Amino acid sequence: MTQTLTLRRPDDWHLHLRDENMLRAVLPHTTAHFARAIIMPNLVPPVVRGADAAAYRDRIMAALPEGADFTPLMTLYLTEDTDPDDVAAAHASGLITAVKLYPAGATTNSASGVTDFDKVAPVLERMAEIGLPLCTHGEVTDPAVDIFDREAVFIERVMDPIRKRHQGLKVVMEHITTADAADYVSSARENLGATITTHHLVINRNHILAGGIKPHYYCLPVAKREAHRLALRKAATSGDARFFLGTDSAPHTDANKLLPCGCAGCFTAPNTMSILAEVFEQDGALDKLEGFASLNGPAFYGLPANSQTMTLTRTPATYPDHIDTPEGPVTVFDPMMPLNWSAALD
Ligand code: DOR
Ligand code: ZN
Numbered sequence: 001m002t003q004t005l006t007l008r009r010p011d012d013w014h015l016h017l018r019d020e021n022m023l024r025a026v027l028p029h030t031t032a033h034f035a036r037a038i039i040m041p042n043l044v045p046p047v048v049r050g051a052d053a054a055a056y057r058d059r060i061m062a063a064l065p066e067g068a069d070f071t072p073l074m075t076l077y078l079t080e081d082t083d084p085d086d087v088a089a090a091h092a093s094g095l096i097t098a099v100k101l102y103p104a105g106a107t108t109n110s111a112s113g114v115t116d117f118d119k120v121a122p123v124l125e126r127m128a129e130i131g132l133p134l135c136t137h138g139e140v141t142d143p144a145v146d147i148f149d150r151e152a153v154f155i156e157r158v159m160d161p162i163r164k165r166h167q168g169l170k171v172v173m174e175h176i177t178t179a180d181a182a183d184y185v186s187s188a189r190e191n192l193g194a195t196i197t198t199h200h201l202v203i204n205r206n207h208i209l210a211g212g213i214k215p216h217y218y219c220l221p222v223a224k225r226e227a228h229r230l231a232l233r234k235a236a237t238s239g240d241a242r243f244f245l246g247t248d249s250a251p252h253t254d255a256n257k258l259l260p261c262g263c264a265g266c267f268t269a270p271n272t273m274s275i276l277a278e279v280f281e282q283d284g285a286l287d288k289l290e291g292f293a294s295l296n297g298p299a300f301y302g303l304p305a306n307s308q309t310m311t312l313t314r315t316p317a318t319y320p321d322h323i324d325t326p327e328g329p330v331t332v333f334d335p336m337m338p339l340n341w342s343a344a345l346d
Contacts, residue, residue: 011037036072207223245297247272
């Protein structure tokens with residue numbers, strides 16, 4: 001039985017850090033393990049222009065724990081008014097790594113997102129020219145479409161038309177939750193990747209809804225039926241370099257999760273690496289974990305893998321059930337299984 005596993009230090013290709021008190025409280029849980037993370041721009045107000053991203057990056061750097069070695073990879077929030085020149089300048093200066101597309105109203109703080117996809121064609125055109133990736137929240141918001149079908153319908157109505165129109169555009173379908181999305185990515189010839197979260201490898205929709213409603217398992221896109229979870233497990237553990245880790249760790253206080261209209265998001269930063277080790281071992285794929293967490297993401301974004309390493313040791317993981325923040329407690333994702341692997345940087 002493998003007792004230790006050493007991998008290149010992992011990165012998180014989709015992360016919510018928030019701002020101010022929450023930022024300071026959650027950031028150490030990411031920097032303890034991850035070298036870099038793609039930082040989501042859905043603040044209030046959102047990170048829309050290059051200047052907003054520069055200011056947010058400075059706030060993140062100022063909040064880093066003493067001695068932490070961490071690089072935030074900034075993104076801009078795409079709106080119908082986004083200026084292609086501003087995006088290109090932010091990319092040219094090395095400030096941003098991607099642009100994030102939220103369909104308006106799809107999720108937390110997405111009100112400034114896109115309704116008419118034709119309006120953002122000039123920005124997407126420029127991104128294709130300069131090689132700047134688009135990260136997508138892939139759900140339609142049409143109220144006539146069932147929430148469990150919104151990802152599959154997005155592929156057909158939005159994703160595929162965008163990729164046909166902008167052939168050279170690099171796209172990351174973020175936090176995929178369906179076999180449809182995994183198949184779409186697997187069958188693409190080029191310029192398409194997908195992130196998969198930790199929690200979508202563990203929960204299906206029964207965990208949210210059967211035997212009482214479990215707000216801490218509610219996130220968007222919402223977890224789907226078991227067959228889809230198994231398809232995601234297969235994609236993540238397959239070794240296919242188009243699939244990589246984006247935790248979508250999304251802290252909300254318990255008070256905001258446990259409302260009549262509670263917030264979407266699972267906070268997985270503290271225990272993600274232990275959960276992934278468990279998942280990959282269960283599927284007989286521990287040898288594929290480094291690719292998923294540490295190699296495939298940098299390769300897609302054209303960045304070097306980290307030179308530092310992390311070692312996972314077969315020792316029961318300890319992690320808190322919640323963290324305290326000045327805003328109130330934030331519950332840590334409960335994977336409902338013992339975690340037999342502990343992770344530490346070398
Ligand atoms: O569950 C989610 N939480 N999904 C998202 O798309 C946004 C995120 C958040 O910001 O809380
Ligand atoms: Zn997210």
